[in-house]
Amino acid sequence: MTERTMLYGKGDVFVYRTYATPLTGIAMIPESDFKGRSNTILGMDIQVSLAGEAFFTSFTEGDNSKVVATDSMKNFILHHAGEYTGSTMEGFLAYVSAQFLKKYDHISSVDMSGKQFPFEAAMVGSDAGVQESETVFREGVLEKPGVTLSTGRSESGEAKLNALECSVHDLHLIKVKGSSFAGFIRDEYTKLPETKDRPLFIYLNISWTYKNMDDAFGDQPELYVAAEQVKHIAQTLFHQEASPSIQKLIYDIGIRVMQRFPQLETVSFESNNRTWETIRDEIPASKEGKVFTDPRPPYGFQKFTVLQEDVRREEGRS
């Protein structure tokens, strides 16, 4: 049978909750000095969609009697931002999804996703030296923590989380030397020279799933995996490794993430190759300096999911 899509919802619901419960007590890892989030500003760009057979006649007949206006969905989310007592976007979206199902009997499932604004304390001068401000924050543009989740009902009608995936988007990392790419097929289509030392610029989206989805809420902070920690692992591996390709680099980042966080089931990557074009390989005044420019389109990409079985295979090898 062909399944139809039928849902509706609201996008770009911007929520700024101040003085939410701080995230503290996470497990520290060697790659990261990240200790938690003050949540002085918990800022989120949220999308919600509702689904259920009850909405069929709103599409076919124009019968709005069961329609929760998308404007009301936005108000519902904003209201509950003031009710949420936890410390993570993941927990907030799971909480709001369950509240939607509790409030409206005729909804059968709720999908939500969010991107969190990485507000960072601004550094400010004071009598004690330069310190983090408690009230002024810089809004980061890149490297947003994200989550996508899908909630249905159990047989008894209670909210039941069916899927949850966390992510960090838009890491843009450049390593100025120490990356190579060689040994690929050379045939009549090959123009790319082998490189022993390329300025490797990558865009990365990383996403991860937990074995137990509830661990993503931060209620047991020692099991929570912060996007900041995943980002710091990616940076550390890029720094440490003389990568032979982006494929191997993302695999190694994934293995390290899985080793640090055995509570995860998968870590997935989407990478773009934005390697700069070399304009001047040598310049007179500098031993190592070169001149580069942005690459021309098109760009290359890779996608790969690392599983716990990959970690077991790697550990069996060493």
Ligand SMILES: O=c1[nH]c(=O)c2[nH]c(=O)[nH]c2[nH]1
């Ligand atoms: O890391 C890389 N992987 C590739 O598959 C590839 N292909 C290419 O042209 N450059 C690169 N770089």
